[in-house]
Structure formats: structure tokens, C-alpha cells
Amino acid sequence: MxxxxxxxxxxxxxxxxLPELLGAATRADDHEPIGEHKFLRLQHGRDLGVAVLAYxxxxxxxxxxxxxxxxxxxxxxxxxFVVHPDMRRRGVGRTLLSHAVxxxxxxxxxxxxxxxxxxxxxxxxxxxxxxxxxxxxxxHLHRSAGPSPALAPPAGAALRAYRxxxxxxxxxxxxxxxxxxxxxxxxxxxxxxxxxxxxxxFCADDFLLLDLPAASGHPETAAFCWVKVENRGDDGCVGEVxxxxxxxxxxxxxxxxxxxxxxxAHIARRGARTAAVYVDATNAGALQxxxxxxxxxxxxxxxxxxxxxxxxxxxxxxxxA
Numbered sequence: 001m002x003x004x005x006x007x008x009x010x011x012x013x014x015x016x017x018l019p020e021l022l023g024a025a026t027r028a029d030d031h032e033p034i035g036e037h038k039f040l041r042l043q044h045g046r047d048l049g050v051a052v053l054a055y056x057x058x059x060x061x062x063x064x065x066x067x068x069x070x071x072x073x074x075x076x077x078x079x080x081f082v083v084h085p086d087m088r089r090r091g092v093g094r095t096l097l098s099h100a101v102x103x104x105x106x107x108x109x110x111x112x113x114x115x116x117x118x119x120x121x122x123x124x125x126x127x128x129x130x131x132x133x134x135x136x137x138x139x140h141l142h143r144s145a146g147p148s149p150a151l152a153p154p155a156g157a158a159l160r161a162y163r164x165x166x167x168x169x170x171x172x173x174x175x176x177x178x179x180x181x182x183x184x185x186x187x188x189x190x191x192x193x194x195x196x197x198x199x200x201x202f203c204a205d206d207f208l209l210l211d212l213p214a215a216s217g218h219p220e221t222a223a224f225c226w227v228k229v230e231n232r233g234d235d236g237c238v239g240e241v242x243x244x245x246x247x248x249x250x251x252x253x254x255x256x257x258x259x260x261x262x263x264x265a266h267i268a269r270r271g272a273r274t275a276a277v278y279v280d281a282t283n284a285g286a287l288q289x290x291x292x293x294x295x296x297x298x299x300x301x302x303x304x305x306x307x308x309x310x311x312x313x314x315x316x317x318x319x320x321a
Contacts, residue, residue: 002062002095003055006103010051017060025082026233031118031299033082037184038067040195048107052081052099054092061087064096068107069183077104077112078183097130104308111307119302132304137281141295145239145272147265151258154212158219159262162207164197167221171209174221178245185243201230206270208262210255222250225259229270239267241277260293 007014025033041049048068054061064081079100083092097114104112114132116123118140127133153159162171172188179185196202206227211219228242241263246255267275277295279286 002092004095004099005053005055006099007051007053008049014051014053018063021060021063021082021084024085028085029118030234032232033117034063034065034080035115035117035184038065038078038080041067041192050103052096052103054083054095056087056090056092060084061090062092062096064100066100066103068104068109073110075107075109077107077109079104079112079114080117081114093126094129097126101130101306101308110309111305113303113305115301115303117301118299123302123304127304130306132306134302135305136303138301138303139279139281139287140298140301141277141279141290142298143275143293143295145264145268145275147261147268151254151261153258154210154253154255156213157222158211159259160209160211161205162209162224162226164204167209168193170221171224174224174247175243175245178247185245201228203229206266208259208266210259212250222247223255223259225263227263227267227270229267229272235274237270237272238274238276239263239270239272241275256289257293260289264293 010018022033038049050066052064052066054063062081062083064079066077066079068075068077070076077100079097081093081096081100083096100114101112113135114127116127168190172190172193175188176186180187206229208225208227209221210223212222214220223244223246225244226242228240230238230240232238241260244256244259244263246253264275275295276298277290278301279290281287281300
């Protein structure tokens with residue numbers, strides 16, 4: 001029988017046990033089991049976040065976290081969960097997902113989304129048992145690190161590193177304008193940004209800003225490319241193109257490709273042997289950009305969704321995960 005704990009903020013005792021669970025799942029599945037965005041927000045107790053922790057004999061057997069977004073018909077809950085490899089096929093995953101669904105219903109959400117990273121048969125099975133259907137696909141692309149053919153810089157442009165503190169407000173405004181409505185990259189707060197800047201992988205030199213001269217005399221940041229360099233198990237040192245964005249009024253001028261080329265060269269200088277990027281399957285322009293730069297599909301993450309406004313379907317009592 002699982003002991004379940006539900007919290008709205010992760011405390012020190014929870015965070016002490018999570019690394020072993022997440023590390024074991026990463027080694028077993030060759031992929032990190034949860035995303036950074038929700039995890040960081042839940043650590044700080046924001047955005048109607050709730051964590052569900054399942055224990056077996058006082059050991060953390062499984063973990064799920066949720067965030068609630070929007071209002072009215074757009075209100076939704078997004079969830080991710082992981083089960084320790086030694087505790088799978090015992091119903092832990094089913095228990096976590098049942099609690100997540102009940103929480104979403106208590107929030108008056110119109111739907112609940114569940115992410116399956118490196119989607120496989122087990123993820124698809126439990127999603128189907130709970131009445132979820134595939135709704136979104138995120139391609140994880142890889143290529144060997146190293147520069148693409150160099151492009152000439154835009155006329156008058158200057159490439160520089162991010163300045164924590166000095167650039168925060170202007171970058172947040174630009175990012176939220178570029179990614180308005182995006183479920184992960186949009187509507188960032190200063191707390192969201194500062195949480196990333198405080199991560200052990202953050203390096204200001206990995207955060208590239210492209211400035212253009214402006215009539216006001218103050219340079220305008222027209223685009224940016226943020227790189228995340230870290231060791232990822234069997235993949236070794238990986239340089240992820242964490243986020244790349246171009247101001248709406250400057251799109252179509254080649255700034256994205258220019259920054260990507262510089263990012264790839266920068267990743268190689270930082271000692272990474274692999275460059276990686278996540279791209280939504282519906283973003284044809286970005287997929288073409290990365291295909292032209294030599295990226296190829298590594299695996300696919302799938303977001304499964306369930307409409308909570310429809311008649312509730314019985315949850316399967318037989319399946320275990």
C-alpha cells in the first residue's frame with residue numbers, strides 16, 4: 001500500500017530524496033523524467049502547483065507534479081510524473097495519475113495534460129487506460145557539436161553576453177512578446193528568470209544577445225540564443241539550444257540562423273560533443289532551420305490530454321505502472 005503525501009511546495013526533506021529517484025529513472029530510461037519549468041516553480045510554491053509523492057517503506061517510489069494555468073474554458077492542469085525503476089508495475093504510476101486527475105477536477109480545469117518524455121509503449125498504455133489522447137509532440141533533435149558554415153553578421157549588429165540584473169527586465173519583456181501564449185516559454189516572471197540564473201548550469205557567456213543600433217541611441221536587443229551546457233549520462237557533455245527567439249518585427253532577416261551558427265560554435269568551444277534542441281512538431285519554420293543545420297531526430301516527447309468536461313470514464317483497475 002502506498003503512502004501518499006500531497007504538498008503545494010517542495011520542502012527540504014522532499015528535495016533530499018528526489019535526486020535518487022530522478023537519477024535512477026534517468027539511468028533506466030536514458031532520459032530525464034521531468035521537465036525543468038514546472039519543477040522550479042513548484043520549489044517556490046507558485047502558480048497553484050501541487051506535488052504528489054508516493055512512498056513505500058519510507059522510500060520515495062514515485063513523484064508527480066502539477067501546475068494550473070488559465071481560467072474558464074482555458075483553465076488546464078499540466079502534469080508530469082515518474083516512478084522509480086524498482087517500483088514499476090506495482091500501481092504507483094496509476095496512483096499518482098489518479099491523484100493528478102482528481103486535483104485537476106478540484107481546480108475546475110477543462111482539461112489535464114500529461115507529458116511522457118521519450119514516449120514509449122508503457123506511457124501510451126497508461127495514457128489510454130485513463131482516457132488520454134496524444135495532443136502535442138516535441139521533437140528532441142541532436143547533431144554533433146561544431147560550427148555550421150559561418151554567416152556574416154547583420155549590418156551594425158553586435159553580439160554580446162547577457163548581463164544578469166542589468167538585462168533582466170528588458171529580456172523578460174522581449175521573451176514574453178516573442179512567446180506570447182506558449183505553454184512553457186511564455187508569461188515568464190522575474191522569479192522564473194532568476195530561478196534559471198541560479199541553476200548550476202547557468203553561465204552568462206552561454207546567453208547570447210544580438211543588439212542592433214536604434215534611433216534612440218540605445219541599442220535594441222533584436223534576438224537572443226540561450227545555451228545550456230551540462231553532462232547528461234551516456235550522452236556526455238551536451239550543449240542544448242535552450243531557447244532561441246527573434247523579436248516579431250525582425251523576423252525573416254536571418255537572425256535566428258546567425259545566432260544558431262554562433263551557438264553551435266560556442267557549444268563546441270565549451271567542450272560539448274553533442275548539440276541538442278527541442279522543437280514542437282507543428283513549428284515548421286524551426287524544424288526547417290534545424291534540419292538545414294544538420295540536426296536529426298533523437299526521440300519524441302508526447303503530451304497526452306484528457307477533456308474533463310466530457311463524461312468521466314472509469315479508470316482501469318487492472319493496469320499498473
